[in-house]
Amino acid sequence: MADEANKEELTPAQKAAATRAKNAAAKAAAASGDTAAEKPAASKPAAKKPAASESAAAASTPSTSAAARNSAAKSDDVAPRERVLKVHHLRPAAGSKKDRTRVGRGEGSKGKTAGRGTKGSKARYQVRPGFEGGQMPLHMRTPKLRGFKNPFRVEYQVVNLATLAELYPQGGDVTIDGLVARGAVRKNEKVKVLGNGDIAVKLNVAVDKVSGSAEQKILAAGGSIN
Secondary structure, eight states: OHHHHHHHHOOHHHHHHHHHHHHHHHHHHHHHHHHHHHTGGGSHHHHHHHHHHHHHHHHHHHHHHHHHHHHHHHHHHHHHHHHOOOGGGOOOOTTSOOOOOOTTSSGGGTTTTTTSOSSSGGGSSOOOTTOOTTSOOHHHHSOOOSSOOOTTOOOOEEEEHHHHHHHOTTOEEEEHHHHHHTTSSOTTSOEEEEOOSOOOSOEEEESSEEOHHHHHHHHHTTOEEO
């Protein structure tokens, strides 16, 4: 009863001091118990346990290193394929390519009039080539040559009497096939003999056409025209 009366008489500060003293005593007792428990751990048998763990780690090391080697080998196999340059790796230099402006596709690309201005022939469809705004164009102002080129004309390959004298020095029959064989004319085209040159041998000419002067010279030399 006296102790209880003393406890009731303690002030709060005294109670706190007593509590701290009890806690300090408990900590000191726990510390002394820990040191007593640690002493057996310093004995030789306890010192051998780390050695056993080291041997176990050493035993497990080869398998780990083998796995590491395998993974390294796999990475060596894969790495060269990843470093191969492929077509899709090629890219143009930055700023070297610029997209063409597609006019009339919004306000950012001259969307309203598309760069043509307002009204007029140039703002609408294109003007035909040679149009000069309505005035008389140049191709109609220039003078023209008279006449025309007959679309039904007949064109002949020309052979002169001088050529026939070289090709037929002994005379003979002059035909289109013979002239083609001698390289004087082309085949499948008409042939006309003109009177340029002289002839002194007898020729029997059988071609498409013969001029008047050539005919006189051939007949004077004793030849004929078929």
